Amino acid sequence: MTDEQTAAADDAGPASAAGARREERARRAAVFDAVGGRYQEVFPARAGQLACGDWLLAELPSGARVLDVGCGAGEPTARQLADGGLRVTGVDLSEGMLARARAAVPAAEFHRMDVLDLGLDGAASRWGVEELGPDGNGSLDAATAFFSLLMLPRAEIAETLGRLRALLRPGGLLALGMVEADLDDAPLPFLEQEIRVSGYLREELVGLLERSGFAVRAVDSRSYAPAGSAQPPETQLYLRCRRTG
Template sequence: MPTENKVPAFDLIGKRYDESFVERDVQIAEAAWLIDQLPPGSRVLDLGCGSGLPTAKQLVDAGMDVVGVDESQTMLDLAAAQAPGATYLHADLRELGELGEFDAVVAFFALLMLSKADIERNLRDIRALLRGPGLLLVSMVQGDFDTFPVNFLGSPTTVSAYPPSQLRTVVADAGFEVLALREFEAEAEPGRIEVQLYLRGAKS
């Protein structure tokens, strides 16, 4: 997952990410919603695909043409083994210009690893990649901070977060209609509860 100074953290975390991420039911349900909106063979970008679980595998199993992008080669190696059938690319999440067009983009807990300035730029870049239904799924953690230092699964990294109303505005300003924005409490790692935001959007 993103950015250059975050890669060692996720290389170190590796498979522990899947083993320690306790609750993913909402993420699975959101991807299922997306699958219901798209015909098989639709091209979907999984931005910050991580280990390929659960989303890349879910999309591949549904017959989607999946491109997974991540900045951690360790996570991409896991994805290739755990969710075969997608195309996996080792790339900076902020540099999307060479990827082609997509019917949908999903970014589950990936953009939050960027600065707010990069998130807002990245959303505009994502919009430029979208064709057809132009669907977007984004998940973030609720809060109000920019590149705040944290320890995730014992590894240092930084995260950014928005309050719900501000996330809605940021996504709309990037050229999307916000179809839904919901909040859920989830156990992100053992013993730590956080409020997660799940947003559905469409290119406007």
Template sequence: MTDEQPTRAPAAVVFDALGASYEQAFAASEAHRRSLEWLLARLAPGSRVLDAGSGTGRPTAETLADAGHDVLGVDVSPVMTALAARQVPAASFRCADIRDVPLADGSYDAVCVYFALLQLARGEQSEVVRRLARALRPTGLLALATVPLDVEDVEGVFLGQPVRVTSFAARDLTAMVEGAGLDVLAHEETLFTPARPDAVSEPHLFLHCRLRATPPAA
């Protein structure tokens, strides 16, 4: 008789399988680089930054840590987390589901959540964004990126791996973020083709937000 193995999050299974190939496929994203530049231009020296869904640590955690910021990356994939720790020793990384990580109110100057919500239900995505917003210090910054499609629990293939995807149309995503107490200061929509022979172009949406000075009523 063998011990039962704990059920692994679907995202952990997918990104454990992808490993470094994910970084290679998305390394050429200029929109991602511009998003990080937007953050860097507004962060005070030595800011505390949370990278939710930190992947391999590149480019997000590496770029922010190289600029002197105190970065914590959280990712559900143990393969990705171990790779990030090796590649970006100037940042800290934790293998965990962001939904389960305790986040003290007002504890971060900025939060990044790049393409980390797509395998969560819509209600879970909304709750995660609300938690991340509460974790920001007054007028803190949040950068969020996703694939802006009006889909819910749709089967697909991502870089050769089977996935189930849920997302919002751009307008609905913006409304969700604003409902969490964030003001969208800038956004960029673009088409990106991952660097793989079997890849197809996909829409990307980057939202650049600031915590509203007066949070909305509960």
């Protein structure tokens, strides 16, 4: 499906498949409204995520434009990059998380937005963020997406990567964090709520990024267990990528 067809399908409303997908993404965002500040308590700043931020700060000049996809409460990425002199825009569907982000990182700009509207007319018509629609293609120096894309089915992850590539300038950077798992839209208990998550094995994820127009420069694999959790540690993958073409 082309971007134009996707946009047209979205406009068909909740009765359409695209409308149902949009409602499901909003429902998932509401989970994070309910979780609130507990997320930062259970999932404090991760060393791998901070290392990716350091990489971006080393690669980019002061004032470079960075999009933080699924920014949550702005910690640690939006704060780290804004404190380092970059122009940060964060997008998320959770209004509760965005309120926390605006309070925590006043130097950054935050918008409520569905990631599936990135690069499409819906960025402006639905969310009032014209610079992240088609007119913004090629305007970003970098993008980050730490554990936000895993909230989408695999098909939507691939769509979003394509939209991010379009928004990035040639040679633009992407820092991505995912959990290594062979899952597609699987239910998972999460802080007394339920979410649905997707993942890839390392080689699959690298292949997806390459097919989406990115060169993977480095993959950092780390074991991580949420604070106070009795669950076994998960394997987190941090990928440093550059747009090709």
